[in-house]
Amino acid sequence: MKGTGVLTVISGFSGAGKGTVMKELVQNYPYFLSISATTRKPRTGEVDGREYFFHTREEFEQMIEKQELIEWAEYVGNYYGTPKRAVEQQLAEGKDVILEIEMQGGLLVKEQFPDALLIFLTPPSVGELRKRLYGRGTETKEEIQKRLDHAEEEASYMKHYDYIVVNDVLDDAVKQIHTIISNEHSKVPYLKEWIASITEDLACMKEGKE
Numbered sequence: 618m619k620g621t622g623v624l625t626v627i628s629g630f631s632g633a634g635k636g637t638v639m640k641e642l643v644q645n646y647p648y649f650l651s652i653s654a655t656t657r658k659p660r661t662g663e664v665d666g667r668e669y670f671f672h673t674r675e676e677f678e679q680m681i682e683k684q685e686l687i688e689w690a691e692y693v694g695n696y697y698g699t700p701k702r703a704v705e706q707q708l709a710e711g712k713d714v715i716l717e718i719e720m721q722g723g724l725l726v727k728e729q730f731p732d733a734l735l736i737f738l739t740p741p742s743v744g745e746l747r748k749r750l751y752g753r754g755t756e757t758k759e760e761i762q763k764r765l766d767h768a769e770e771e772a773s774y775m776k777h778y779d780y781i782v783v784n785d786v787l788d789d790a791v792k793q794i795h796t797i798i799s800n801e802h803s804k805v806p807y808l809k810e811w812i813a814s815i816t817e818d819l820a821c822m823k824e825g826k827e
């Protein structure tokens with residue numbers, strides 16, 4: 618039963634483990650993970666065109682002007698946005714697409730793609746969130762504090778999401794997300810073509826053509 622691709626948004630507090638979970642997910646299953654554009658500086662080990670497309674503020678503002686982004690938001694002083702073309706292409710080809718973006722962007726995606734699936738990833742506790750952010754060691758203490766301060770406001774978006782997934786044991790979180798997306802394919806909006814096809818076959822059978 619082949620339908621169109623499912624568009625999934627995954628959001629969560631900084632340090633929840635989104636990047637880690639996404640890496641495992643695309644290594645194990647055939648998802649297309651959208652690569653965002655950002656004005657944030659690359660972290661050690663990050664490669665332009667792999668984790669993000671890194672841009673200047675001027676370049677990013679041009680992309681906004683040319684309407685090349687599905688959505689964009691400012692997060693702790695930097696722009697982040699989803700390039701439109703690749704996502705639309707992959708969905709049209711029937712591929713499942715994942716956007717790992719923050720919540721304001723997630724809600725903008727839902728406005729444009731009402732069938733989009735919204736998943737909120739959270740660590741098991743606030744203590745674990747702090748531990749993971751400090752443990753990652755990629756931001757200064759001040760930057761970490763900004764991200765933690767922002768998390769309370771971010772929690773208010775949970776109620777707009779379809780699922781909350783707790784990232785405690787990594788493999789379990791990855792499997793749970795894969796199951797949720799797989800089940801989405803059984804929803805009627807994704808099966809319009811299949812419904813049309815079986816309806817046509819039934820009509821043919823009734824007329825004695827088959």
Ligand code: ADP
Nearest residue numbers: 631632633634635636637749753784785786787
């Ligand atoms: P995010 O992309 O949400 O900001 P990361 O994927 O960078 O978060 O993860 C933050 C830190 O937490 C990293 O050091 C990562 O190795 C660690 N981490 C991620 N998932 C888990 C998990 N299930 N258990 C323990 N540590 C985790």
Ligand code: 5GP
Nearest residue numbers: 653654689690692697698699717718719722
């Ligand atoms: P980081 O700097 O930790 O990579 O990402 C900071 C935040 O920006 C995360 O919450 C991440 O999900 C979000 N983000 C990454 N790409 C995009 C995007 O294209 N659009 C939006 N709205 N948020 C994004």
